Amino acid sequence: FATPPPAGNSGYSICSFAGNACGQSNTICTWVRAKVTQPGVIAGNLIGCANTSSAYSIAAITGADTYTWTITGAAGINGGGATLTTASASINVDFLAGWTSGTLSVYASLNCGFNSAVRNLSISSTPTIPGIVSGPSGVCPNSSASFSIGAVSGAASYNWTCTVPGSVVTQGGTSCSIAFPAVIPSGSTVCVTAISSCGNASTQRCKGIVNGIPNVPGNISGPVTGQCGQTGVSYSITPVAGATGYLWTATAGATVQAPNNLSAANVDFTSAFSSTTISVTASNGCGSSAARTLSVLGFPGLPSAITGNNAPCAGTVESYSTTGSGGATSYNWSVPSGSSVIGGQGTANALVLIGNAAGTIAVTASNDCGVSGSRTFAITIPCRQGQVESSIGSTNASLYPNPTSGKTTVKFESVQSAKYVISVVDVTGRIIMSDEVTATEGINMHELDLTTVAKGIYLVRMETEGSVAELLKVTVE
Numbered sequence: 001f002a003t004p005p006p007a008g009n010s011g012y013s014i015c016s017f018a019g020n021a022c023g024q025s026n027t028i029c030t031w032v033r034a035k036v037t038q039p040g041v042i043a044g045n046l047i048g049c050a051n052t053s054s055a056y057s058i059a060a061i062t063g064a065d066t067y068t069w070t071i072t073g074a075a076g077i078n079g080g081g082a083t084l085t086t087a088s089a090s091i092n093v094d095f096l097a098g099w100t101s102g103t104l105s106v107y108a109s110l111n112c113g114f115n116s117a118v119r120n121l122s123i124s125s126t127p128t129i130p131g132i133v134s135g136p137s138g139v140c141p142n143s144s145a146s147f148s149i150g151a152v153s154g155a156a157s158y159n160w161t162c163t164v165p166g167s168v169v170t171q172g173g174t175s176c177s178i179a180f181p182a183v184i185p186s187g188s189t190v191c192v193t194a195i196s197s198c199g200n201a202s203t204q205r206c207k208g209i210v211n212g213i214p215n216v217p218g219n220i221s222g223p224v225t226g227q228c229g230q231t232g233v234s235y236s237i238t239p240v241a242g243a244t245g246y247l248w249t250a251t252a253g254a255t256v257q258a259p260n261n262l263s264a265a266n267v268d269f270t271s272a273f274s275s276t277t278i279s280v281t282a283s284n285g286c287g288s289s290a291a292r293t294l295s296v297l298g299f300p301g302l303p304s305a306i307t308g309n310n311a312p313c314a315g316t317v318e319s320y321s322t323t324g325s326g327g328a329t330s331y332n333w334s335v336p337s338g339s340s341v342i343g344g345q346g347t348a349n350a351l352v353l354i355g356n357a358a359g360t361i362a363v364t365a366s367n368d369c370g371v372s373g374s375r376t377f378a379i380t381i382p383c384r385q386g387q388v389e390s391s392i393g394s395t396n397a398s399l400y401p402n403p404t405s406g407k408t409t410v411k412f413e414s415v416q417s418a419k420y421v422i423s424v425v426d427v428t429g430r431i432i433m434s435d436e437v438t439a440t441e442g443i444n445m446h447e448l449d450l451t452t453v454a455k456g457i458y459l460v461r462m463e464t465e466g467s468v469a470e471l472l473k474v475t476v477e
Contacts (some may be wrong), residue, residue: 003036010035011063033063036108038117046154048075048123049198050099057090058119064108068115073102073123085109093123100125127155128192135190138212138242140286141182147190148175149205155194157202164188164209184211212288213289214243215283216268220294222267222278225301226327229271232257235278237265237292243282248325249291251277253298271368273298281405299370300328303348306377313383315471317342317459319429320361321349325372328365335361336379342457342473343427351427353459353473356381395470396471403475404449410460410472414439418464422446424474425459432458450476 005012015029044056058067068085074096077084084091087386093104101124121432135147147160151174160169166181178190191206222235235240235248242265248256248265253273257266267278275298279291308320322331331348333341352361358380365372397412410422418442424433432453437446448460455476463469 001032005034010037011369034112036061036064036110036116039067039106040106042104042106042119042121044093044104044123044439046120046121047125047127047156047196047198048093048095048099048102048122049125049148050074050095050097053092053094055092056091056104056121058106060089061108063110064116065111067107068107068109070105070284071102073100074098075102095125106289124154124196125196126200127152127196127202129203130158130192130194131156133190133192133205133207135207136212137207137209138286139178139180139184139209139341140212141180143286144177144179146175147192147207149192150174152194152202154196155202156197157195158192159195160190160192162188162190184209186210195348197290210233212242212284212286214240214284214286216290217246217263217280217282217292220280220292222294223296223326224294225297225372226267226299226365226367227254227296228273228327228367229269230327232266233269234264234266235280235294237280239263240282240289242284243289244281247281247283247288249279254278254296255269257440267296269296269298274370285340297369298327298367300325300365300367300372302373303328303331303365303375306361306363306375308361309375310378311380311382314354314356314381316354316469317425317429317471318352318354319344319349320352320363320377322363322375324348325365328372329367331363331365332371333361333363335359340473342459351429353471354379354381395462397472399460399468399472399474403451403477405477407447407449408474410446410448410462411443412439412445412462413443414441416441420462420464422448423461423463424448424450424453425461426453427457450474451454 012031013029015027017027018025032141039058042056042058045054066085066087069091070083071093076094077091104121105118107118130149130152133147136145139145158173162169162175163177166183168179170177188209189206191204193204194202201476217237217240220235245261248260250256253270253276256266276296277293279293281291303322303325306320306322309318312318330346333350336357336359338357340353341350342353343351361377362374364374395412401409420437420439422435423431425431458474460472460474461469
């Protein structure tokens with residue numbers, strides 16, 4: 001055999017056949033190895049205890065002339081050193097006093113010098129860490145639960161523990177049963193170790209457990225004011241982990257609609273309640289959580305901030321408004337002394353004739369169940385009524401008759417000849433009538449025909465170029 005066999009071949013095939021003039025016979029071959037295969041799995045204990053011996057072996061390999069065995073760690077082979085070349089497919093490993101762990105290796109050889117791939121086996125005096133613990137993560141108080149792991153190679157026994165004070169653990173090898181008390185603290189665990197025949201325990205494998213009763217639900221979402229007489233009002237919570245059902249309740253003044261086992265519920269409110277409390281608990285097979293509650297008021301909540309001019313001039317008409325309050329059916333506006341609400345009373349928008357006094361504009365919201373608190377807005381009067389009148393020449397304007405059933409006359413005094421625009425404005429600020437009047441020096445009169453306008457309160461505005469307008473209030477009956 002002068003050269004190695006071709007790549008991919010483990011030996012040589014030597015063949016022969018016979019022949020004559022008529023032909024040749026079948027070919028007969030025999031196989032001659034030039035290589036041997038990797039040894040199979042090493043049979044023997046995965047656990048080795050100090051000051052003991054243990055047998056290890058492999059299946060004999062066809063064509064192999066010798067086997068070379070090696071052990072790492074504090075150990076020897078067949079009473080000798082850590083390496084042994086022998087024709088035998090089996091050996092004894094001697095674990096010495098300092099033994100903890102090591103690797104047993106073997107490869108096969110041919111006398112011509114070929115060595116197979118190496119087969120290894122890890123041996124230790126301590127088992128490996130157990131696998132994942134199976135069993136419930138949430139356990140019921142005053143009940144029992146079972147936990148288990150897969151078998152650990154080299155383990156002779158197992159030890160289960162539980163950190164819950166007062167729990168009783170019943171050992172069962174790769175499984176256990178635990179009886180739990182009434183209280184299961186946060187951060188509790190169930191743990192297991194594998195123990196070898198040497199008495200050495202593996203690293204613990206643990207599983208966190210919690211009280212299986214659901215946690216208190218999170219905050220309830222839904223309106224909290226102005227629900228007087230409302231029906232089908234929706235309230236909800238975020239679903240609670242581990243909960244299989246929910247119970248919604250309400251105190252006097254409200255009724256929870258069916259069904260009543262979801263993370264949302266519809267509630268009907270009476271038309272005369274002042275306040276009620278909505279509650280919800282989460283439950284499962286272990287029991288029910290503590291309740292999450294929400295107080296709901298029948299009367300409206302405080303109106304939103306008032307917007308408008310905080311420094312109006314006396315005699316002007318200003319608009320003030322609030323974006324409203326949930327459940328409100330009416331709004332009541334109050335103004336400083338000398339000012340008056342000339343439009344929008346009862347709504348979220350008020351038209352105010354400004355007087356001479358600074359003070360506070362306020363609004364409350366109401367419904368059949370009650371009245372909200374008061375939202376306020378402070379105003380100052382940087383220019384007084386007298387200033388306004390003098391700026392247009394102190395016209396001493398007046399209206400008569402006032403109130404009127406149709407026609408009214410504007411009487412005013414002009415200090416000089418001038419053109420005036422006299423307009424009639426409704427409570428929304430819309431001009432519904434406008435006349436241009438040429439006034440002479442002295443007393444002037446101009447009739448306004450209001451027979452076609454709706455009953456109500458209106459403003460008569462007089463203005464001339466370069467002056468501030470003067471306002472008069474007129475009531476049409």
